[in-house]
Each structure stands twice: as C-alpha cells, then as structure tokens.
Amino acid sequence: MKIAEQASPRTLELAERLRAAIGAAKVLTDPAQLRTYECDGLEAFRVRPGVVVLAEHRDDVVRTVKLCAEAGIPFVARGSGTGLSGGAVPVSDGVLIVLSRLRGIVDVDPDNARMVVEPGVINLWVTREAAPHDQLYAPDPSSQQVCSIGGNVAENSGGAHCLKYGFTVNHVMGAEVVLADGEVVHLGGSAPEHPGLDLLGAFVGSEGTLGVVTEVTVRLLRVPESVQTMLVGFHSVADAAGAVSDIIAAGILPAAIEMMDALAIEAAEAAVQCGYPEGAEAVLVIELDGPQVEVDEQFEQVETLARARHAFETRIAADAEERALMWKGRKSAFAAVGRISPSYYVQDGVIPRTRLPEILADMSTLADAANLRVANVFHAGDGNLHPLILFDDAVPGAPKAAEDLGFAILDLCIRAGGSITGEHGVGLEKKSKMAGQFTPEDLDTMQLVRCAFDPAGLANPGKLFPTPRLCGERPGVRTADTAPDPALGEVF
C-alpha cells in the first residue's frame, strides 16, 4: 500500500503546538505510524488521521482538545479500537486521541460497591480488581478481554448478560468528561440519584460526539452464590425461539439466554469443538445465577419448558471447564465463521423478542433472494440479533450484496418496532439508517443537544447523525447538507 502524504500544514502546525504542550513522544505524525490507527473493528472503513496523540494523563486530553478547539481542527477519541460500527474511525487530517495509556485504577470502594477507573482500563480488569471483594462489573461484551471502559461508555456496550443486568449505562454512576472546548465537567457521581439534569445517560452511548471521558465511576455487583449454564438443542429455530419466550413469560430472568442457528453451530464446532448437540438446528445457552436453591429450582422449570418445545438434549455444565466450553462456542462464533466462509459481515439489530420466529423467516427469505448464507447468533432474551452474513470477497459484487442484505435486515428490525443497533452503535456504518429509526423532529432534538455541547462540531464529527447539521440552525429550518462528510472511507 502506498504511504499517503503527511497531514496538511495547518494540522502539522497543530502537531508542533501539541508537542510543546504535552511532550513530543506522545504526538505522532509519521504516516507509517499513523496506519495503525486508520480503522477500528469495522475494518472496511479506513481513514488516515493527521495526528495521533497518545494521552497519558487527563491533562494531555484537556490540552489537546483546547488546542484543537483553537485551531478549529476536529478530534476523535479512541479506546482499544474494538468497536464494530466505525465509531472510532479518525477524521481525515484531524487529531486522534488514543486513551489506552490512561489505565489507572483510581479508587476501589467495595463498601459502597464502586470503582473509579481511567478510560483505557480494559473491561475485564475491573472485574479482576473487584474479585477479591467478591464483586464484579456486569457489562461483558464479547471483546471484554481487550475492549476499554472508555469505549464501552462511548458505545453503551452490552454483552451476553445485559438481559438481566442491563447495559453500560446501568452500571456507570459518574464520569469526568472533557468537553469540546477543553472544559472539564463531572456528570453523575457516586450517589444513586442526583439532582439537576442527568446528562450522564445522554453522554453514555453518545459515541464521542459530546466530549472525551477521562474518568469513570462504575457500580459493582456482588458475585452471585451460584452461576450455572445449560445447553439445549432443538430441531428448529422456531422451537428455540418459542422456548425463550416461554422461559421469560414464566417469570424466569436468566443471566443470559443466547441462541445460535445451525450454520453458527457448524462454524463454532469447526473452530473450537465445543461439543454442541449433534444435528441441532438451534441451540440455546442458558445461564442462571443467584442463590443455589433458586438456580436449582429454576433449571427444573427451564428444562420442562424446553422439553415442551421439543428440545432433544438438555445438559447442565458439570464443572467450570464444561461451562467455559459452552461459552467458548458462543463467544468465538464471530471469528469462527472465518472457517466456513472467506469473509463475513456482522450486523446488529433489535426486535421485540416475541417476534423472533417471524423475523427469522423473513431474514431467511431475504438471504435466499440475495443468494447469501446467514449464520445467526442472538442475545435471544432481549431480541438482539447478530446475523453474520457470509460472502466471498473474490466474487464481484458480493461485498455490496452482503452490505445490502445487512441493511435490509435492519429495515426489518425498524418495521418490527425494534432498533438498528443493540450494542454496536451507529458510528459511520449505520448513520444513514437513523432517519428510518427516528422522525426528523427526534433527530433535531438530539442535534440540539450535540450543538449545545459542541457548537463548532469538532468532537467526532460525521458519526451517529445522518446529516451534519450546522449548529445555530433552529429545528424545522433544515437546509441542504453542504458540509463535507469527514469519512472518506466507504464500507467495502
């Protein structure tokens, strides 16, 4: 690949000011070094930043943002770069602020079940730090071994256990945030409820458009007395989906209830030999946690309900090893489809749980029409679909067909009263779909808030919103979109 030109003179001048302000070693402008930062987990979008700042302290972020504001040059914050919607894709010739060196555990307060961490701290480290106190941090994205808390806050990350425990927003109590003008503010706090406008909820999941988080206070939960996992095999996806609804309707709230279809099972078996029931058209991985007596009683109910839906195999993991293997199959499913297809494209949508069988049938019809295979992995309990669309990128037009199919599935989700993202965010990838999800008035209201935080539009511009809106316009006075899209990359 040809090494691109350096940044513009204006951005290089900013880089010099950054070097003077925070130290030269933290400021990268060499195009070869910048290549690492061109994309996040959605590798199809690639944009070269002008400058990368490797922040080590909160003040590095403050100084960088202030200098960007003075120069009118946009900035994007990045954690571990594992996001799947292009939310951390740089702005061309802009500044990318990398937070992964901000890895301090600032305070551990087991008595009040709180921990204060810097944004570069890896998700799983929080639970590791909490473990000696018999506590844990609940949100567990599949990438939890590498993704950062700051990125989790930006994307409002979920995970297999968010059916019972909720999303990142439900586990963040407070945040220190650098606004787009460099001012440092505190949202939320350590008390359970705060007076005034609760801007923390709006900040969590704002995908970097409202500022940069530099410290996070998270809530810890007590480790449950018992955690047990059951694997259930079905001869049809409709039966598995029916069992999910029956279990929840019976008043059982599993810690997780994951579903995989035949193609996803085939891929997982090929990759990690997870021992899923042979001949299953669908499996459920059901995890229950709580007091031992409750877990035992509820697994009996779950088994009865699953059998009533013609489950042909139910198996509770006998030990931690077997339990880990059940989860390994599920958690490696994305990577595993690489075994059965040259390429794949993962989508993320939400539907009402009760409509799962019907939507799956519609998805199957769409896939057949597109002549593409789709492996399905769901957080079934909350209707969060992750269709993995398989294609061969050597076939002309196949990548585009896969993308089109993914977007058609999102349209299904919208029509079903669901959402275009369950946990991966909108980012660059799905911003065009926001207009299908929201009315212009609803989007204008969000833009009003974004403009209040960042009137110059420097904080991660070109993400989340379908049309960049000039701040200062009043809602209802929409003008043609004349701002250039800062995302020069295209998907596929």
Place this chain on the structure above:
Amino acid sequence: MKIAEQASPRTLELAERLRAAIGAAKVLTDPAQLRTYECDGLEAFRVRPGVVVLAEHRDDVVRTVKLCAEAGIPFVARGSGTGLSGGAVPVSDGVLIVLSRLRGIVDVDPDNARMVVEPGVINLWVTREAAPHDQLYAPDPSSQQVCSIGGNVAENSGGAHCLKYGFTVNHVMGAEVVLADGEVVHLGGSAPEHPGLDLLGAFVGSEGTLGVVTEVTVRLLRVPESVQTMLVGFHSVADAAGAVSDIIAAGILPAAIEMMDALAIEAAEAAVQCGYPEGAEAVLVIELDGPQVEVDEQFEQVETLARARHAFETRIAADAEERALMWKGRKSAFAAVGRISPSYYVQDGVIPRTRLPEILADMSTLADAANLRVANVFHAGDGNLHPLILFDDAVPGAPKAAEDLGFAILDLCIRAGGSITGEHGVGLEKKSKMAGQFTPEDLDTMQLVRCAFDPAGLANPGKLFPTPRLCGERPGVRTADTAPDPALGEVF
C-alpha cells in the same frame, strides 16, 4: 385572604386565544378558581398563576405551549401537585398546564412487559392495570395513591423499593414530549436500547424545564413469588445503621430497608397504632422478595445479622394484614408527626450508606444547637434521609430556624459526598443548594442543554437552577443575574 387581581392584560389576551383554540371550559382565569393551583405539596411556596389550562388531550398541550411561545409567556406543567420541592409552583401571571385529566391507559402489552399511559394516570393505577397479568410497576412513592406518572417522570420519583428496583428513570422506556416551542418529539421507545443520544434519561427528573410529557411507556416487572416483611427493634440508631450495612455487605439486596428513629416511632404509634417494638430507639422495616426458597433463606441470615447488632425483637409479618400494618407505620410517618408537633418541615438528602451513624450524630448535634427536635425516617439501604424537623409556628423565628436546620443537614450531605435530594427534587426550594452540589462548569453544562431545549426560558423557569442564565451566553462568560426570580413566594 384577599383575592388578588386578575392576570395582566397581556396574559388575559393569551387566555382568550387559548379559549378559542382549545375550548373555553378548559381555560380558567377567575382568581377564586386559580387559588387551588397556587402551590404543590410544599405549601410554603405560593404563587398565583395568570391562567390555568385543564388539558384533556395531547393537542391541548401542544396548542397551549405554542400560544405561550408566541406570546413569550412562561408555562408550568402540573400533575397531581403532590411534589415536595415546589417544582409545580406556578409562575406569577404565567400559564399553569394541568395534566390530571390526561388519564388514558393507551396500551397494555404484558408479553413485552410494557404499558403506555397518559401523564395524569395515578401511579398506583399502573400496577392495578398490570395485576391481572401478574405484573407490577416498581416505583412506589409514599404518595402513590394520588401522585401522577407525569409528575413522577418530572421528579424522577423513588420510593421505598428503589434500593432494589431503582428510580422512575429505570422504569420509563419512552416518552412523548411537547418541547417549549410546541414541537412533539419521542424520547426512548419500547426497545431496551436505542441508538443516538439518550435524551430520555436527561428528561426524566428535569422538573419540567425541558418540556411537557404527554405519554409515557413504562416497563412492568413480574410480581415476585413471595414478598415478606420483617420488623426489627434496636436499642440504638447506630446498631440499626450497622445492621443495614451488614445485611447489604452479606450480598442480600432487600426490596426495601426502611429505618425510623424513636421520635418517628412515637409519632407513628400515636397516629396509627402500628405495634412497633416498645422501647426501641430505632426500627428497621425489611422487605425481601423473590422465590420463596430464597426469601426464607435470606430472612434467616438477616435475623442472624440483626441479632449480632443487638436487635432485641425480630418479627416477620404472619399475614397480609400484619404486613400492611408494618408499612402503615412507615408510610404515615410524615403525617403522623403532626400528632406530636404543631408543624414540621421535611428534608430529603442522601449520604453514603456506610456513613449513616456518623452523620446521624452530626445531625443530632445540629438539632440540639438549634433547640429543635428531629424525627428521622430513612430509606436506609440507599442512604436517603428524610429528617422531619418539628417546630411550633407560633414561636417567632421557629419556621426560619427549622428551614436553616434543614439546609445545614443538606450541607452535611454534600460534605459526605452525597446529594441534596434523593427523590423530592430541587424545585424552588433547594435551587440555591445546587451551587454547593455542583461546580459552576457542571451547572453550565446542564444549562447549555436546557437552553438547547428552551432558548426563550419559558418551560418552568426559576426552578432547578440557582441562577437563571440567559441562553446564548457561552459557558465561562457568566454575567450577573439580572433576570427577576419568577417565584414570588418564600418558604415560611
């Protein structure tokens, strides 16, 4: 009391336009009729509105707000008027929009555990409608028989069960909102997670400053298999507080854990003969819910922990009647202090649970210095204090001394790292305390959002924020507060 003059000619002209737009019967301007609406549950603040609109449909609200915006006349929305911080006190010569006729149950969806209601629907009605489906609406303020869902949304109301189940914000999935310019937008929705900025969290608890809610989608929970209540008597408040911390540290999350001190017990006994343990310096009302096996096992642990803190009586309610009596004592405590004092003033603050004994000692010192008695009722599990300050309004200076003591207690809460309100809101009463809770930068950030929603400052002005800020100022460019305070009333 002398009947005040009618509204100004400008406001009467608006009233005529309102009559033409929505029907004369819904628009009140007769000063005698307006008296009912002068105050909410904090009766010390009284302001006569210029016009009262008794809205019957969403469109009545839209038309009213649009006409107010055109005329530049402020408006305040009011539900049942049970708020305790003056959040629904009218603006003098302004418009008061009463929502209590908007009482429709729009949709009941037990399969997805959702209900859609109009804002005037009474809190307890939601649970009544859900009961046939074995579901309930969790937030339960003490006023739940009369308070409205719209008011709950405005104040982010809590209740005895918010330790386990969270506040209103945790149970509202979506809202239809009329913004200050009359535009109708939708925040949130029925899916568990939504893309874009989550403005619903900021709206819930915004005390009417961001718009008027006209429809609310709430989340329903399954009725637990078992709900049981235990009454525990202690010889000291410190022992009771220690037991609260021990129970929660043991990993037990009670549905509710309420504490009352000797004076509150005396008042409750005098009023409702609730049979609390004789000679107790403190009682705990502990409610556990969940599967029967879990509740039984946990009550054994609770009893052991309470005995270790020298509890001298523990009693599990034998039947629904005894359980209701235990709760009657707690829920009637506010009114009951009327039996032992001519007047009282209730405050609402939050401290970290672990600091309860120390803060109680400090409160006692402050009360002695002020020569006032304080009866204490707490949501002990989440450190939410409700000191009831007793005074005799016939004694010159006593009301002011009570207010000063309440505010000194709030200062204790702030210094302890807590909050100036747990569930009653800021309203008119505590807006001066916001500057103690938040930095100027934090408050500016909230004001930025308020200004984005309502640049003309017409939606419930003079509440929540300590100094009205002219929208259009940038943060950091603070000017002297020249805007008149729309609240003409004073506390006491």
